[in-house]
Amino acid sequence: MNNEHTDDKPTDPSHRRPDGVSDTTVRALGALSEALETVERARGSLYAFHQLTGGADLKLDEALEQLRAAGHDAQADLLEREIVGRNVIPGHWTFQIIEAYNTHYYQPFTDIEARIRRELLDGRRHVYEAEMKETRRTHGRPGHTPGP
Template identity: 45%
Template sequence: MEWVERARGHLYDFHQMMGHADGLIGDAVEALHDADHHELAARINTELVGRNAIEGRWSFQIVEEFDAIYWSAVRTAAEDLRNDLVGGRHHVFESEMKERRRTHGARHHEQRPTDVDG
């Protein structure tokens, strides 16, 4: 699941980068207009500003489709497995590793935040 979440994060990065790039291209069109390069500005505006990232889709639609088709299915499967195999607990591997690696009784090695005297 973690690698799917990371891939999803990269899709969000892609989405944000594409939006930023489209804005920069729009700024370039304005700069071309300001420099009296109206034909070039019109061409870039027509060909690039608001253009689909892939056939029929802006980047937000790619993210939405990934979420609907793949991410949600993996998330549901992971939740079902977690419920069936480990009683719904999260980060079982990490919890067990922490217990093995921490120094019992030492400050900043407490098992849980509630174990810290406050």
């Protein structure tokens, strides 16, 4: 019989709760992990915003060229003067927003999340999820093994 189908060993030690850690603590760290995942998604959205806005600004070059080719120099001049290279919020291009977010929110969040995991779970990640997997999988079934 294939070992993949019969391997019922629980989750690897790097995802097991340390001795003496309560269910409430594991749930709290699971919620913290989920919050961090949401922050990661928000950060990704900032990068998407950065790239989309930058791409739109570069696309304006084509609009300027076509406006001028059509004889609309005044409108092209207005667009170039007022919009091309404009700050998206006062004093900031999108890269500066990302830098500020990373410095003032993202990095402190990730640092504190890691510190709390070290203090309460010996630094282990995804203990809540690993325990959920262990309770939800069908032991002994293909595709339900505890690890890779």
